[in-house]
Amino acid sequence: MGEKMPIGDKGDGASFRVLIIDDSVFVVKQLTQILQSEKFDVIDTANDGEQGVEKYKELHPNIDLVTLDITMPKLDGISTLERIMEFDKDAKVIIISALGKEDLVKKALITGARNYIVKPLDREKVLSRIESVLKK
Protein backbone atom coordinates (compact mmCIF):
# COMPACT_ATOMS: atom_id res chain seq x y z
CA MET A 1 0.00 0.00 0.00
CA GLY A 2 1.19 3.52 -0.78
CA GLU A 3 0.78 6.64 1.31
CA LYS A 4 -2.67 7.61 2.52
CA MET A 5 -4.42 9.91 0.07
CA PRO A 6 -4.68 13.54 1.25
CA ILE A 7 -8.20 14.38 2.52
CA GLY A 8 -8.42 17.29 0.09
CA ASP A 9 -7.87 15.01 -2.90
CA LYS A 10 -11.09 14.10 -4.72
CA GLY A 11 -9.56 10.87 -5.97
CA ASP A 12 -9.03 11.95 -9.55
CA GLY A 13 -6.09 14.23 -8.85
CA ALA A 14 -8.34 17.28 -8.47
CA SER A 15 -8.75 19.00 -5.09
CA PHE A 16 -11.86 19.86 -3.11
CA ARG A 17 -12.49 23.59 -3.52
CA VAL A 18 -13.13 25.62 -0.37
CA LEU A 19 -14.40 29.14 0.29
CA ILE A 20 -13.45 30.55 3.72
CA ILE A 21 -15.81 33.19 5.14
CA ASP A 22 -14.26 34.70 8.27
CA ASP A 23 -13.50 38.23 9.50
CA SER A 24 -10.34 37.21 11.37
CA VAL A 25 -7.14 37.19 9.31
CA PHE A 26 -5.66 34.93 11.96
CA VAL A 27 -8.36 32.27 11.57
CA VAL A 28 -8.22 32.53 7.76
CA LYS A 29 -4.47 31.95 7.91
CA GLN A 30 -4.81 28.99 10.28
CA LEU A 31 -7.57 27.34 8.24
CA THR A 32 -5.71 27.91 4.97
CA GLN A 33 -2.57 26.28 6.36
CA ILE A 34 -4.48 23.26 7.67
CA LEU A 35 -6.44 22.82 4.44
CA GLN A 36 -3.50 23.29 2.10
CA SER A 37 -1.46 20.74 4.04
CA GLU A 38 -4.06 18.16 2.96
CA LYS A 39 -4.18 19.36 -0.65
CA PHE A 40 -7.44 21.28 -0.42
CA ASP A 41 -7.75 24.19 -2.82
CA VAL A 42 -8.71 27.36 -0.92
CA ILE A 43 -10.19 29.13 -3.93
CA ASP A 44 -11.27 32.30 -2.18
CA THR A 45 -11.79 34.02 1.15
CA ALA A 46 -14.35 36.60 2.25
CA ASN A 47 -14.07 38.72 5.38
CA ASP A 48 -17.73 39.45 5.88
CA GLY A 49 -21.04 37.70 5.25
CA GLU A 50 -22.24 39.87 2.38
CA GLN A 51 -19.03 39.32 0.46
CA GLY A 52 -19.24 35.62 1.33
CA VAL A 53 -22.71 35.21 -0.20
CA GLU A 54 -21.63 37.07 -3.33
CA LYS A 55 -18.53 34.96 -3.74
CA TYR A 56 -20.50 31.74 -3.22
CA LYS A 57 -22.90 32.74 -6.00
CA GLU A 58 -20.02 33.60 -8.32
CA LEU A 59 -18.18 30.34 -7.65
CA HIS A 60 -21.17 28.00 -7.76
CA PRO A 61 -21.19 25.22 -8.99
CA ASN A 62 -17.39 25.11 -8.96
CA ILE A 63 -17.16 24.90 -5.19
CA ASP A 64 -17.30 21.96 -2.79
CA LEU A 65 -17.27 23.40 0.71
CA VAL A 66 -17.69 26.60 2.72
CA THR A 67 -16.28 27.30 6.18
CA LEU A 68 -18.39 29.99 7.81
CA ASP A 69 -17.61 32.03 10.92
CA ILE A 70 -20.74 32.32 13.05
CA THR A 71 -19.97 35.82 14.38
CA MET A 72 -19.15 38.46 11.80
CA PRO A 73 -19.83 42.13 11.13
CA LYS A 74 -22.29 43.38 8.47
CA LEU A 75 -24.10 40.09 7.86
CA ASP A 76 -23.83 37.57 10.70
CA GLY A 77 -23.17 33.87 10.22
CA ILE A 78 -26.80 32.73 10.45
CA SER A 79 -28.07 35.28 7.90
CA THR A 80 -25.17 34.44 5.61
CA LEU A 81 -26.01 30.75 5.90
CA GLU A 82 -29.70 31.41 5.19
CA ARG A 83 -28.81 33.26 1.98
CA ILE A 84 -26.40 30.60 0.83
CA MET A 85 -28.96 27.81 1.52
CA GLU A 86 -31.67 29.79 -0.26
CA PHE A 87 -29.46 30.01 -3.33
CA ASP A 88 -28.20 26.41 -3.17
CA LYS A 89 -30.02 23.97 -0.91
CA ASP A 90 -27.20 21.42 -1.38
CA ALA A 91 -24.46 23.77 -0.21
CA LYS A 92 -22.00 22.11 2.16
CA VAL A 93 -21.34 24.60 4.93
CA ILE A 94 -19.30 23.99 8.07
CA ILE A 95 -19.66 26.46 10.93
CA ILE A 96 -16.64 27.82 12.80
CA SER A 97 -17.59 29.00 16.27
CA ALA A 98 -16.04 30.12 19.53
CA LEU A 99 -17.00 28.26 22.70
CA GLY A 100 -20.11 29.57 24.40
CA LYS A 101 -22.17 30.07 21.22
CA GLU A 102 -24.12 26.80 21.47
CA ASP A 103 -27.47 28.45 20.72
CA LEU A 104 -26.15 29.93 17.47
CA VAL A 105 -24.57 26.63 16.46
CA LYS A 106 -27.88 24.79 17.01
CA LYS A 107 -29.65 27.39 14.91
CA ALA A 108 -27.07 26.98 12.16
CA LEU A 109 -27.51 23.20 12.12
CA ILE A 110 -31.28 23.62 11.82
CA THR A 111 -30.73 26.15 9.02
CA GLY A 112 -28.74 23.61 7.00
CA ALA A 113 -25.11 23.67 8.14
CA ARG A 114 -23.63 20.17 7.83
CA ASN A 115 -21.34 20.29 10.86
CA TYR A 116 -19.45 22.69 13.13
CA ILE A 117 -15.99 23.24 14.58
CA VAL A 118 -15.34 24.96 17.90
CA LYS A 119 -12.22 27.13 18.20
CA PRO A 120 -9.35 26.94 19.05
CA LEU A 121 -8.81 25.17 15.74
CA ASP A 122 -7.17 21.81 16.18
CA ARG A 123 -5.76 20.36 12.95
CA GLU A 124 -7.07 16.81 13.47
CA LYS A 125 -10.51 18.00 14.55
CA VAL A 126 -10.84 20.39 11.60
CA LEU A 127 -9.86 17.71 9.09
CA SER A 128 -12.06 14.96 10.52
CA ARG A 129 -15.15 17.20 10.59
CA ILE A 130 -14.55 18.33 7.03
CA GLU A 131 -13.90 14.78 5.86
CA SER A 132 -17.17 13.56 7.37
CA VAL A 133 -19.09 16.33 5.60
CA LEU A 134 -17.49 15.64 2.23
CA LYS A 135 -18.04 11.88 2.44
CA LYS A 136 -21.79 12.12 3.00
Added chain:
Amino acid sequence: MRVEYINPFVESSVSVMREILGIEVKREQISLKSKAVPILDVAVIVGLVGQVEGRVLFDMKMETALKIVSKMNEEELTQFDELAKATITELGNMITGRAVTKLSEMGYRFDVTPPAIFSGHNMEISDVEIEALIVPIETSYGRVEINVALREK
Protein backbone atom coordinates in the same frame (compact mmCIF):
# COMPACT_ATOMS: atom_id res chain seq x y z
CA MET B 1 -18.09 42.41 43.41
CA ARG B 2 -18.29 38.70 44.00
CA VAL B 3 -15.10 36.74 43.52
CA GLU B 4 -17.01 33.89 41.88
CA TYR B 5 -17.32 36.01 38.71
CA ILE B 6 -13.61 36.53 38.33
CA ASN B 7 -12.51 32.94 38.94
CA PRO B 8 -13.79 31.52 35.63
CA PHE B 9 -11.86 34.23 33.77
CA VAL B 10 -8.67 33.61 35.69
CA GLU B 11 -8.92 29.83 35.34
CA SER B 12 -9.65 29.99 31.63
CA SER B 13 -6.83 32.51 31.05
CA VAL B 14 -4.36 30.24 32.79
CA SER B 15 -5.53 27.09 31.00
CA VAL B 16 -5.86 28.67 27.53
CA MET B 17 -2.41 30.30 27.74
CA ARG B 18 -0.85 27.07 28.94
CA GLU B 19 -2.47 25.04 26.17
CA ILE B 20 -2.14 27.46 23.27
CA LEU B 21 1.24 28.95 24.09
CA GLY B 22 2.79 26.04 25.92
CA ILE B 23 4.47 28.35 28.44
CA GLU B 24 4.79 28.63 32.20
CA VAL B 25 1.83 30.49 33.63
CA LYS B 26 1.42 31.45 37.27
CA ARG B 27 -1.45 33.21 38.99
CA GLU B 28 -0.51 36.03 41.40
CA GLN B 29 -2.38 37.71 44.25
CA ILE B 30 -5.76 39.28 43.55
CA SER B 31 -6.21 43.00 44.25
CA LEU B 32 -9.26 45.24 44.46
CA LYS B 33 -9.32 48.68 42.84
CA SER B 34 -12.09 51.21 43.19
CA LYS B 35 -10.45 54.12 41.34
CA ALA B 36 -8.80 54.55 37.97
CA VAL B 37 -6.10 52.01 37.20
CA PRO B 38 -3.35 52.28 34.62
CA ILE B 39 -3.51 49.79 31.79
CA LEU B 40 -0.57 48.40 29.86
CA ASP B 41 0.22 48.94 26.13
CA VAL B 42 -2.25 46.42 24.69
CA ALA B 43 -5.69 45.79 26.15
CA VAL B 44 -8.40 43.43 24.98
CA ILE B 45 -11.81 44.36 26.34
CA VAL B 46 -14.99 42.30 26.34
CA GLY B 47 -18.40 43.51 27.50
CA LEU B 48 -21.01 41.38 29.26
CA VAL B 49 -24.72 42.11 29.15
CA GLY B 50 -27.46 40.18 30.90
CA GLN B 51 -27.86 38.76 34.40
CA VAL B 52 -24.24 39.76 34.95
CA GLU B 53 -23.04 43.02 33.42
CA GLY B 54 -19.82 44.93 33.12
CA ARG B 55 -16.54 44.29 31.37
CA VAL B 56 -13.44 42.14 31.40
CA LEU B 57 -10.10 43.48 30.27
CA PHE B 58 -6.84 41.67 29.60
CA ASP B 59 -3.82 43.91 29.31
CA MET B 60 -0.13 43.43 28.72
CA LYS B 61 3.01 45.17 27.50
CA MET B 62 3.58 45.40 23.74
CA GLU B 63 6.58 43.12 24.08
CA THR B 64 4.43 40.43 25.70
CA ALA B 65 1.67 40.84 23.10
CA LEU B 66 4.15 40.41 20.24
CA LYS B 67 5.65 37.29 21.82
CA ILE B 68 2.18 35.78 22.25
CA VAL B 69 1.02 36.49 18.69
CA SER B 70 4.33 35.31 17.23
CA LYS B 71 3.95 32.01 19.03
CA MET B 72 0.33 31.62 17.92
CA ASN B 73 1.26 32.32 14.29
CA GLU B 74 4.44 30.26 14.38
CA GLU B 75 6.29 33.20 12.83
CA GLU B 76 7.93 36.26 14.29
CA LEU B 77 5.69 39.31 14.24
CA THR B 78 7.50 42.54 15.07
CA GLN B 79 4.64 44.97 14.43
CA PHE B 80 1.23 45.12 16.03
CA ASP B 81 -0.46 44.92 12.64
CA GLU B 82 -3.80 43.53 11.43
CA LEU B 83 -2.69 39.91 11.82
CA ALA B 84 -1.36 40.57 15.33
CA LYS B 85 -4.61 42.27 16.33
CA ALA B 86 -6.72 39.44 14.91
CA THR B 87 -4.55 36.94 16.78
CA ILE B 88 -4.86 38.67 20.15
CA THR B 89 -8.62 39.01 19.53
CA GLU B 90 -8.79 35.26 18.96
CA LEU B 91 -6.95 34.62 22.22
CA GLY B 92 -9.50 36.89 23.92
CA ASN B 93 -12.31 34.90 22.28
CA MET B 94 -10.91 31.59 23.50
CA ILE B 95 -10.46 32.78 27.09
CA THR B 96 -13.86 34.45 27.20
CA GLY B 97 -15.62 31.51 25.56
CA ARG B 98 -14.31 29.09 28.14
CA ALA B 99 -15.13 31.44 31.05
CA VAL B 100 -18.63 32.12 29.75
CA THR B 101 -19.30 28.39 29.43
CA LYS B 102 -18.31 27.98 33.09
CA LEU B 103 -20.45 30.91 34.21
CA SER B 104 -23.47 29.62 32.33
CA GLU B 105 -22.99 26.22 33.98
CA MET B 106 -23.17 28.16 37.27
CA GLY B 107 -26.55 29.47 36.12
CA TYR B 108 -25.71 32.97 34.89
CA ARG B 109 -27.24 34.02 31.57
CA PHE B 110 -25.73 36.81 29.51
CA ASP B 111 -24.33 37.82 26.13
CA VAL B 112 -20.76 38.78 25.36
CA THR B 113 -19.64 41.49 22.94
CA PRO B 114 -16.87 40.73 20.43
CA PRO B 115 -13.46 41.70 21.87
CA ALA B 116 -12.20 45.23 21.17
CA ILE B 117 -8.52 46.13 21.30
CA PHE B 118 -6.90 49.27 22.64
CA SER B 119 -3.24 49.97 22.17
CA GLY B 120 -1.19 52.94 23.26
CA HIS B 121 0.78 54.35 26.18
CA ASN B 122 -0.16 55.85 29.52
CA MET B 123 -3.75 54.66 29.34
CA GLU B 124 -5.99 54.22 32.33
CA ILE B 125 -9.45 52.86 32.92
CA SER B 126 -12.04 54.14 35.38
CA ASP B 127 -15.04 52.16 36.51
CA VAL B 128 -17.21 54.65 38.30
CA GLU B 129 -20.01 52.36 39.36
CA ILE B 130 -18.37 48.97 39.66
CA GLU B 131 -15.20 48.16 41.54
CA ALA B 132 -12.57 46.23 39.61
CA LEU B 133 -10.74 43.09 40.64
CA ILE B 134 -7.31 42.53 39.18
CA VAL B 135 -5.49 39.22 38.94
CA PRO B 136 -1.99 39.38 37.46
CA ILE B 137 -0.78 36.32 35.63
CA GLU B 138 2.94 35.87 35.37
CA THR B 139 4.08 34.11 32.20
CA SER B 140 7.46 33.46 30.61
CA TYR B 141 6.46 36.07 27.99
CA GLY B 142 5.73 38.70 30.64
CA ARG B 143 2.81 39.71 32.80
CA VAL B 144 -0.81 39.65 31.67
CA GLU B 145 -3.34 41.37 33.93
CA ILE B 146 -6.94 40.29 34.09
CA ASN B 147 -9.08 43.18 35.18
CA VAL B 148 -12.71 42.35 35.84
CA ALA B 149 -15.53 44.76 36.74
CA LEU B 150 -18.86 42.92 36.84
CA ARG B 151 -22.03 43.09 38.83
CA GLU B 152 -25.23 41.16 39.05
CA LYS B 153 -28.16 43.03 37.60
